[in-house]
Amino acid sequence: MDRVPILNLGSCLLVSVQVDLHDRLALALQEDLASEIVRHHARGVLIDISSLDMVDSFIGRVLGNIAAVSRVLAAETVIVGMRPAVAITLVELGVRWEGVRTAISVERGMALLQGQGTPGGKARDVVRRDR
């Protein structure tokens, strides 16, 4: 089965989702990330979803679960690169990402993980919900 590659960068893991996520692949990523966080003692996980042209409630739930699981394993997750149309649709769909941190770009996300960003995220650092 296909897997989404996970890169290890210092104390962080970087995931760039480049394929259309089917459900099994999303669940496999969740499991792989949990294992890799432990294996590399990762402190942060950066998930780049800029290639995704759609996030439905299932993928949204899996991404939320990844953030929750990594927090339990003492790693912080930041989801970066969400397209504006995807953000609008996700909000309208009714997916609530409580406790999921987001950033506009990989660079900003990395800054958040390295403590250069404001905890909780300032308005300019998080994906804004304006339409």
Add this chain to the structure above:
Amino acid sequence: MTSSVVTGETLAVRMEDDVVRVRQVTRRRAEELGFRLVDQTKIVTAASELARNTLVHGGGGHVHLSVVQAARPGLKLVFEDHGPGIPDVPRALQDGFTTGNGLGLGLSGSRRLMDEFSIDTQPGAYTRITVVKWL
């Protein structure tokens, strides 16, 4: 509403990969018809939710995509399965109601994302969900 079908195609929904294919074909048709990006994304997301329902709750089925013409052109998707049906439609349409392990946003969320939404179901026999987005 009176509308005429311009073109149509049917896609099987039997495996998870079919859900991805439904998304891709729906995206292509929405784009061809001239929907702006946000609406394309809403249509594709609703298609993904409903195709997954067809697979998970209906045990598989098919989706019929068509371009319809009324006052404006629209993209119509009909999801059909011969699974257990939906015993309590109003309840199934509530946010957070789920019989699976999802968020329970599949039906309610799809209804919000599309312009028209209707469910025709017979418990123990079939479910047919029709959605339309007008250009």
